[in-house]
Amino acid sequence: MEMSFRWYGLDDKVKLDHIRQIPQMKGIVSAIYDIPAGEVWDYERIMSLKNSISDHGLRLNVIESVPVHEDIKLGRTTREQYIENYKQTLRNLSKAGVKTVCYNFMPVFDWTRTNLQDQLPDGSNSLSYHEQEVKQIDRLDGKLTLPGWDLSFQTDKLKSIMEAYKSVSEDQLMENLIYFLERVIPVAEEEDIKLAIHPDDPPWNIFGLPRVVTCKENIEYILQKVDSSSNGLTFCSGSLGSNPENDLLEIIEAAKGRIHFVHARNVKWTGDRSFQESSHSIHDGSLPMVAILNKLHEVGFDGPIRPDHGRMIWDEEGRPGYGLYDRALGATYLNGIIDTIKQ
Template sequence: MKMVFRWFGNGNDSVSLKQIKQIPGVEGIVWALHDIPVGEVWSLKDIKLLKGQADDYGLNIDVVESVNVHEDIKLGLPTRDQYIENYKSTIKNLAQVGVKVICYNFMPVFDWTRTNLYQLLEDGSTALFYEKAKVENMDPLELVEKVANNNGYTMPGWEPERLKELKQLFTLYNEVTTEDLWENLRYFLEEIIPVAEENNIKMAIHPDDPPWPIFGLPRIITSRDNIYRFLQLVDSPFNGITLCSGSLGANAANDIPGMIREFADRIPFAHIRNVRRFENGDFIETSHRTTDGSINIYEIVRAYHESEFDGYARPDHGRHIWDESCRPGYGLYDRALGIMYLWGIWDTLQREK
C-alpha cells in the first residue's frame, strides 16, 4: 500500500507540502489543476510546474484526482467528441511526468453531495453531513449556493463554470435515462482506455456519492453489481475503480471488504474513510476509527492486506478538529490521524503475517 495525501495547490489549500511531508509513510500528493476549466487540455507546462513544487519536498505526483469529465460527454451530445479528444491529450501530457493513476467520476451535474459542511459531532468537532429528507425536498440551486460560498475555497466537483448553467443541465438530463448514462460511459471508455493503455496510466472511476439517485438524476456506480457491469464495459486492467469506502458505505447493503477481495486487481486507488449511518437515511462522516462509525475500517484494511494491495491509498475526508480552519473535509489534523490509524492496522497485519 502506497500512502498519498490530497493537496489542492498553493493558495487553495490550508495544508502545505512541508506539513504533508512530515506525515509518516506519505509518499506523494493526490492533485489536480483546479484552475483549468472542465473539458480543456491540461498543458504540459502547467503540469510540470506543479511537479516541480512536489519534487522540492520529495513527494511523487503519481495520482491525479480528478481530470473531470465534461457534461457533454455524460449527456452524449454531438460536442462530446472534441472534449474526449481533449481528455486524451491530457492523459498523454500526464504520462510525460510519470502519472500512474487518474481518478474521475461520471456523476451527472453534481460531484459529492452534502447538506451541511460543518455538522457538530458529540466531541465538539464538525464534519460533512447528509440529511436525506432535506435533499429530497431541496431545490438543487440552494445546495449550490451553500457549497459555492465556502470561505473562499473552490470545491472540487463544484466548479463555477460547471454550475452556472445548472437549470439548462437539468433540462438536458430530463431526456437521459439510466441506460443512456451507461451507454455514454461505455462510449467514453472505448475512446480513452486504449490511450490510457498506451501511456501506462490506469483510469479509476470513483463511486457515486451518495450511492443513489438524487434530484431526479441517474447514478450508476453505486453497488457491487454495477461495479462489475462497469468493469465489463471495457475489460482492461487499465479500466479500474477508485474504491471509496465512505461513498459506498453510505448504503449498508454494500459489502466493501467483499468488493475489495473480488475486484482487487482492478483497484489502483483506494479512498478509506468512515461514516456513521442513521436509520432515516442520514449519514455523517466520522474519524477513521472503526468504533466511531458504521464501517468496519479494520476489515477493509485487512481485505486490502490479504489481497496484497500495492496500489495507492489516501485517508480521504476528515473531521475539522482542534479549531483548524480548512477546506471542508480536508484539514491536516484528522486526516493525519487517519493515516496513522490505517498504518497501525496495516503494520499489525504485517507482523502477524
C-alpha cells in the same frame, strides 16, 4: 500500500511541509483546478505542479481528478472533441510521469452533503448528509456549492443542463460511460496509465439525476464491459459505505486486480439514506476499517491510499473535510492497521 494525501495546490491552507511530517507519507494527490472541464491539460503546467511537490520531498502519484465534460455524460455529438482532449491530457500526464488518474461520472454535482459543520459528541464537526434536507434544497438558486464540486458553469447554464438530464436514464448514462471508456482506455493502455473511476457519493440518485457507480453489480459491469487493466476503480469506503446495503468486502473481492486507488474513511449511519462522517476509527463509525484494509491486502492491492474526508478538530479552520489534523490522525491510524496486517 503507498500512503498519500490530498493537496489543493499552493492556495491550500494545508502546506506540503506539514504533510511531509506525517509518518510514512509518500505521495500527493492533486490536480490543476483552474482548467475548465473538457480542456487539455498543458504539459508544462503538469510539470510545474509535479515539481512544486517534489521540491518538498513528496511525489505526485495520483491526479484527482481530470473532470469529464457534461457533454460526454449526456452523450451529445459534441462529446467527440472533449474525448479527444481527454486523451491528450492522459498523454501529457503520462509524459510527466503520472500514471494514476482518478475521475468520476457523476452528472452535474460531485460529492454532496447537507451540512459542512455538523457537530459530533466530542465537540468536533464533520460533513453530514440527511436525505430529508436534500429534498428541500433548491438546486437552482445559485447557493448550492460544496468544496468538492467543479463549478464550471453558472446558474443559467445549470438550469439548461438539469433540463437536459431529464431525458437521460440510468441505462443511458451507463451507455455513455462505456462509450467514453471504449475510446480513452486504449490511450491509457498505450501510456501505461491506470484510470480509476470514483464511486458516486452518495451512491444513489440525487436531485432527479441518475447515478450509476453505486454498487457491486454496476462496478462489475463497468470493469467487465471494458476489460482492461487500465480500466479500474477508486475504492472509496466512505462513498460506497454510505449505503448499508453495499457489502464493501464483496466489492473489493469483485474488483480485485482492478483497484488502482483507495480512499479510506469512515461514516456513521444516522438514518435512511443519512450519515455523518466520523473519525477513521472502527469505534466511531459504522464501517469495518480493519477488515477493509485486511481485504485489500488479501487481494494484493499495493497502490496509493489516502485518508479521505476528516473532521475539523482542535479549532482548525479550513476547507471542510480537508483539514490537516484529523486526516493526519487518519493516515497514522491506517498505517498502524497496515503495519499489523503485513506481519
